[in-house]
Amino acid sequence: MMGLTRKGEYAIRGIVYLAQQDPKKLLLIGEIAAAVDVPQSFLAKIFQSFTKVGLIRSSRGAGGGFALAKPATDITLLTIVEAVEGPIVPNICVGDPGVCELSSGCQVHPVWCRVQAQVKQVLSSVTLNQLT
Amino acid sequence: MMGLTRKGEYAIRGIVYLAQQDPKKLLLIGEIAAAVDVPQSFLAKIFQSFTKVGLIRSSRGAGGGFALAKPATDITLLTIVEAVEGPIVPNICVGDPGVCELSSGCQVHPVWCRVQAQVKQVLSSVTLNQLT
DNA sequence: AGTAAAAAGGATAAAAAACATCTTTTAGGT
DNA sequence: ACCTAAAAGATGTTTTTTATCCTTTTTACT
Numbered sequence: 001m002m003g004l005t006r007k008g009e010y011a012i013r014g015i016v017y018l019a020q021q022d023p024k025k026l027l028l029i030g031e032i033a034a035a036v037d038v039p040q041s042f043l044a045k046i047f048q049s050f051t052k053v054g055l056i057r058s059s060r061g062a063g064g065g066f067a068l069a070k071p072a073t074d075i076t077l078l079t080i081v082e083a084v085e086g087p088i089v090p091n092i093c094v095g096d097p098g099v100c101e102l103s104s105g106c107q108v109h110p111v112w113c114r115v116q117a118q119v120k121q122v123l124s125s126v127t128l129n130q131l132t
Numbered sequence: 133m134m135g136l137t138r139k140g141e142y143a144i145r146g147i148v149y150l151a152q153q154d155p156k157k158l159l160l161i162g163e164i165a166a167a168v169d170v171p172q173s174f175l176a177k178i179f180q181s182f183t184k185v186g187l188i189r190s191s192r193g194a195g196g197g198f199a200l201a202k203p204a205t206d207i208t209l210l211t212i213v214e215a216v217e218g219p220i221v222p223n224i225c226v227g228d229p230g231v232c233e234l235s236s237g238c239q240v241h242p243v244w245c246r247v248q249a250q251v252k253q254v255l256s257s258v259t260l261n262q263l264t
Numbered sequence: 265a266g267t268a269a270a271a272a273g274g275a276t277a278a279a280a281a282a283c284a285t286c287t288t289t290t291a292g293g294t
Numbered sequence: 295a296c297c298t299a300a301a302a303g304a305t306g307t308t309t310t311t312t313a314t315c316c317t318t319t320t321t322a323c324t
């Protein structure tokens with residue numbers, strides 16, 4: 001329960017590998033996928049999510065590839081995970097208001113908020129460079 | 133991501149309702165299901181999990197039903213959630229050794245362990261009576 | 265003893281999510 | 295212009311979730 005999907009696991013492997021390389025060099029998705037043992041087409045989708053949120057930059061065409069868009073010290077594990085898995089939500093009632101709130105007096109709701117806060121705190125305290 | 137399934141949500145609703153009633157009285161699954169708005173047959177399965185781990189006691193036959201097996205103060209939210217969802221595992225590598233450990237030097241692993249510890253700490257600090 | 269009530273247990277099935285691949289499109293280099 | 299590589303979209307497969315139903319077992323009551 002409460003687990004990362006394979007997508008999240010793959011995402012971390014991929015971006016950690018990127019962070020271990022020369023930041024000026026562009027890497028091919030095929031090389032990264034092979035290095036971290038992830039299906040290439042799947043990793044390609046994952047990297048699209050990363051570029052969308054600006055974690056990595058990409059260049060198309062010959063000589064293209066991927067590289068980090070900013071220093072590894074500026075990228076937290078929380079950002080990485082949320083980029084591919086969506087927000088950290090231990091229960092549906094946390095995050096989008098109007099579901100649990102209406103049946104007010106729910107004593108469980110604040111607990112899920114605490115869980116969410118704790119998880120986010122741990123993940124945001126770790127930066128990509130610490131994972132290399 | 134990292135979310136409770138509907139089963140977990142139903143489980144909490146059901147046992148919280150039980151905890152709000154006279155602990156000496158046996159309640160029918162049909163009554164509980166109706167009260168907390170959960171499909172009866174689904175809740176029946178969930179309560180089987182509870183009885184298996186000794187959170188609630190059941191009595192079969194006419195006049196049977198369910199009641200808490202121990203004081204609500206002795207039941208933590210962690211126990212409730214784990215009874216139906218299984219252990220809190222933020223990533224597969226946490227919990228069953230031999231998967232991530234072999235590819236030693238993984239810097240991410242300890243982070244997942246911290247996440248697991250934090251979540252368990254929050255959930256185990258809340259007891260059922262606090263949810264009524 | 266017989267019968268009705270109620271949980272236990274097993275089988276099954278629809279729906280959703282996860283996991284993955286393939287094809288077409290767009291853009292950069294030569 | 296042509297080749298290369300990522301972006302985007304469509305599609306398919308497998309696994310998990312979310313149930314429901316039916317039979318069996320247990321218990322109480324008459």
